[in-house]
Amino acid sequence: MRRFALIAVPYLWLLALFLVPFVIVLKISLSDTALAIPPYVPTLDLSEGWDGLRAFFAELDFENFVFLSEDDLYWKAYLSSLRIALVSTILALIVGYPIAYGMSRAPDEWRPTLLMLVILPFWTSFLIRVYAWKAILAQEGFLNQFLMSVGVIADPLTILNTNTAVYIGIVYTYLPFMVLPLYSALERLDGSLLEAAEDLGCSRFSAFWLVTLPLSRPGIIAGSFLVFIPVVGEYVIPALLGGSDTLMIGKVLWDEFFANRDWPVASAVAIILLAILIIPIVLFLRNEEKQREAEG
Amino acid sequence: MRRLSWFNTTSLTFGFAFLYLPMVLLVVYSFNSNKLVTVWAGFSTQWYGELFRNELMLDAAWVTLQVAFLSSTLATVLGTLAALVLVRAGRFPGRTLFGGMAYAPLVMPDVILGLSLFLLFKPVFSQMGIHSIVLAHATFSMCYVAVVVSSRLVTFDRSLEEAALDLGCTPLEAFRLVTLPIIAPALISGWLLSFTLSLDDLVIATFTTGPGATTLPMRIWSAVRLGVSPEINALSSILIGIVTVGVISTSLMSKRAILKRIREENRAEP
């Protein structure tokens, strides 16, 4: 019986505050906007009894979803978000792998310090760090000042308010999420495997390619999921560093909710985003489960 | 010990430079007397002064601290329970769903979490406020706590609990007197992690906030939307400073504790 109570508390909490809200989002995505409080119809009125329930369901429709499919903005935003997320993940992998690899090859005494150095930015406000890039990438920003003073360029580069700035911002912010799982996988690698490979005739590079890289796959997968999935729905970075042509679905959702006060459409956007992400999320969870079983 | 190859040294140097340069620039330029942030005009601490006179900022900081403290404590309790269920409860109907719900917030985009929680709270609470943000933050933080605590639980030596039972403890006593004190560091890490996540959150807070409950990230956001501001630089530097001091001191303390332990173990005669 005690076991039941132990399971029940977090279970009910998560059901109530994680699962149920999604159901509500689904319901509202099937509702219509109204100039009312709350700004949607129909509202569920249980006092009406069974008839009320049926009337309620009758009023639900897929109007919002149809609307989303008709207006170009939305499906373009989804595609753009997926594209940006994919590119950012790859960039984060390219930037993060050498860092994680370097850390795993560093002398043992350095490791705790290096780990601390990677984690420290993570503990610092991410908003502030993204904001810092605004100062760096602006027309009059540090990067342009530096490049011009050194003589590499004559006119300031326009980086801020473009997709490039968004990529830089995303890679910067999500780097610890890529580096830590990679480092964890690389650190666990048995050094004698590489020595065996070299003993059998591999060059340093092919030993890396044939042994290290494949064995670090769990880390690559974990890190990639930890970056890709949240970036698809990212709002702050594109809003702060991107331009008017940076289409990301997170921004679209935000604008629908806060600017247009259109909760039903915002909900519909969220539902479709969830539907797109459900497969990667399930794959991520499965990978996590597998990893934990392998270690436990 | 092995020395790092030039490749590794270069990647580490560039990597960490990339990570730290923006923060360093921020701190340096917070002492810039020029309002135009990117043009250096001389050393000045005026922006720090202005910051501390800014009532809105100070209020927001206080709100943020309250929310962070309450939500992390709640998240630690819930997350620890979730970790116990995941590691110890074995198979039960609905376990897959539970595992999914416990880990999904790790990757779920903030906008979805924010919207869904708002729509849940709206009919339930007449007014949103600190309480709604606290509940929201606790919900997504608990999964981070669950990750930290469950990885500690997995390596926990069960025979310690069996020994406690053997010596007369009920299962609850064994947990309270033996397991809990030993996994406490993981709980503390989880708490600190939740605290940071709460301090830092913009999107979910914006969705679930109410009158009088404006958090610091929200204030910062409204300031930076318009552009770079020297006051924000000062605020950023303060936050960076606090975190740096915190992280370095915990790192040093744990290093010293480990060394002390090694020395003690070596001193024990066989």
Added chain:
Amino acid sequence: MADNTRKPSETEFSPWIDPSAKPLIEFRNVTKKFGDFTAIDNLTLDIFEREFFALLGPSGCGKTTLMRMLAGFERPTEGEITLDGQSIVDVPPNLRPVNMMFQSYALFPHLSVWDNIAFGLKRDKLEKDKISARVNEMLRLTRLEKFARRKPHQISGGQRQRVALARSLAKAPKLLLLDEPLGALDRKLREETQFELMDIQEKTGTTFVIVTHDQEEAMTVASRIAVMDHGKVVQVDTPAQVYEVPNSVYVADFIGDVNLIKGDFARTGPESGKITYSNKEPAISAEVFEDISDGQSVTYAIRPEKIRVTADKPDDRVNAAYGKIIDIGYLGNVSTYHVELAGGQMVKVAMTNSTRVDRRDFTWDDDVWVSWRESAGVVLTK
């Protein structure tokens, strides 16, 4: 003439011979299954008070499972277990008068030595001074007074083992279970600790049940040994009996060195028989006390130290065979000879080096005689 290795050994302490003695622990038809795997198979066993009882066997034989059932961490799938006449199958571990010394010691790292030992006593809600007195008594018993305030990581492996022992004895349990307690210690420390354990057991009068895979350990400390194989108890007897009178090839082979010779049995008298194992060697004359029929396949077991190597044919021993020395092992106190008999059998002989050898009596490829008495070996049918 009749060798008294066949009678039960008479020591001062042998309650198992007394028909009126009531056992402390009774296992009755106990079976334990983990899914499809049967760990304990219809086991029946008695353990008496004040015994130092050893469960001996290779890993996987079920000895640890049996012990955990006594501790309360496993429930039997079928069968009954009684402690002092009362069934304990449904009693949780914290309510049993049983304590366990864990293989890994399981010392609470966040508590001092003193608090570790006091832990069980505090659960019984004794008064502070009673607890104090008992803890100090335990510290004295295990010679740990100096280390009372230290934490487990501040003391050595041998000291941690003593803390684990002190902690498990603090509540003066009726039964103490020891799970491979000496495995982590080096050889010299292990020997010292074995005798210490026996001392403490006698002093406190507690019933000890020890689980081990090390037969030397079991032989040293135990009053009786239960040799286990695949969930069953094959033989329960004193160390002397188990060694000198094994009831099966399994037991004979598990304990110490043994020569096993397969052959056919022919009865020659009410308490004797002959085993024919080779057409190049004479049959072995053996004392036989069981009912074995003519022509039955048997295994003759004889320990290396019961055999003698001589250059000439001996006339004082009835069993003798001719062979060649293939290998010699010099172990300091003992020399072992591997002798290949004329029929192809390999026999291992162990002789003590009672004189200092400046030239060996035997060397490789020597032709020798191996001989032994009629009572020296055991005829085994299973």
